[in-house]
Amino acid sequence: MLDVRNLQKIYTGRNRSVEALRNLTFHIGAGELVCLVGPSGCGKTTLLKCMAGLIDPTDGEVRLDGRPVDGPPPGMAVVFQEYGRSLFAWMNVRDNVALPLRRKKLGKAREKELVDHALEVVGLADAHQAYPWQLSGGMQQRVAIARAVAFEPKVLLMDEPFAAVDAQTRAELEDLIRRLWRELGVTVLFVTHDIDEAVYLGQRTIILSTSPTVVLEDLTIDLPDERDQLHTRSSTRFAELRAHVYEQIQRAKHHNGDTHAAVADRSDELALHKSES
Numbered sequence: 019m020l021d022v023r024n025l026q027k028i029y030t031g032r033n034r035s036v037e038a039l040r041n042l043t044f045h046i047g048a049g050e051l052v053c054l055v056g057p058s059g060c061g062k063t064t065l066l067k068c069m070a071g072l073i074d075p076t077d078g079e080v081r082l083d084g085r086p087v088d089g090p091p092p093g094m095a096v097v098f099q100e101y102g103r104s105l106f107a108w109m110n111v112r113d114n115v116a117l118p119l120r121r122k123k124l125g126k127a128r129e130k131e132l133v134d135h136a137l138e139v140v141g142l143a144d145a146h147q148a149y150p151w152q153l154s155g156g157m158q159q160r161v162a163i164a165r166a167v168a169f170e171p172k173v174l175l176m177d178e179p180f181a182a183v184d185a186q187t188r189a190e191l192e193d194l195i196r197r198l199w200r201e202l203g204v205t206v207l208f209v210t211h212d213i214d215e216a217v218y219l220g221q222r223t224i225i226l227s228t229s230p231t232v233v234l235e236d237l238t239i240d241l242p243d244e245r246d247q248l249h250t251r252s253s254t255r256f257a258e259l260r261a262h263v264y265e266q267i268q269r270a271k272h273h274n275g276d277t278h279a280a281v282a283d284r285s286d287e288l289a290l291h292k293s294e295s
């Protein structure tokens with residue numbers, strides 16, 4: 019489904035160049051929910067922009083269903099952290115959600131059906147006539163999610179979408195994403211710097227090193243498929259996984275792409291702990 023191969027991105031300015039991504043390779047299968055976590059500034063947003071076809075990599079490539087991504091692919095939707103900037107203040111909720119559908123030219127009836135359904139699944143059916151500035155931060159992010167859902171994407175890329183909302187809203191939105199993922203069968207790549215979120219949400223967590231960035235570890239999250247904020251987060255396995263990711267991120271802060279091999283050597287330790295216990 020989604021293949022990232024030997025991806026490198028160097029930003030070149032007049033006086034300096036920054037190698038944000040060194041050599042990233044990973045695969046995301048159809049219908050998977052994968053989290054991506056790494057230290058601040060390690061290139062998570064850069065990677066997502068390359069995957070969404072918004073910027074060109076310096077080397078390597080991204081493929082969606084075998085086809086190279088060289089511009090925004092039709093079956094992909096992106097939800098960014100700054101919902102305030104991605105919603106138009108002068109458009110009500112319904113119009114904001116319908117906006118990307120306009121270029122699909124589906125006809126009024128189908129468009130209304132998709133918008134109604136998207137608002138229903140994110141719990142905003144009653145707020146369809148409100149304007150973004152009349153909504154809480156969490157509700158605004160729901161509008162941004164509804165907009166992505168209405169688009170019926172095959173792949174949903176999310177860049178720290180809950181970083182700006184309070185802890186309770188964040189927990190609700192995390193459960194919303196898991197529910198949508200299961201109901202819609204969409205492939206999700208969820209970028210976060212929050213370790214708990216990276217463990218709670220996905221089936222796998224890809225841990226990145228500090229810049230210039232490589233994949234430190236591709237960790238399977240072997241928590242039960244049925245998750246809830248209370249029981250899952252208080253389970254022993256959650257605590258083990260969380261501790262492991264935390265430890266890796268701490269190491270990542272001191273290791274970049276140059277010392278990748280040394281860090282990768284530790285990636286089987288968690289499995290070892292598990293079989294010992």
Ligand SMILES: Nc1ncnc2c1ncn2[C@@H]1O[C@H](COP(=O)(O)OP(=O)(O)OP(=O)(O)O)[C@@H](O)[C@H]1O
Pocket residue numbers: 029030036037038057058059060061062063064065211229
């Ligand atoms: N347009 C740009 N021009 C030059 N350098 C850039 C540009 N965008 C990002 N960078 C640099 O690339 C590196 C990775 O940035 P990026 O925003 O992708 O990281 P991030 O992991 O998403 O950061 P954070 O966790 O803080 O959101 C940083 O060193 C950053 O300064």
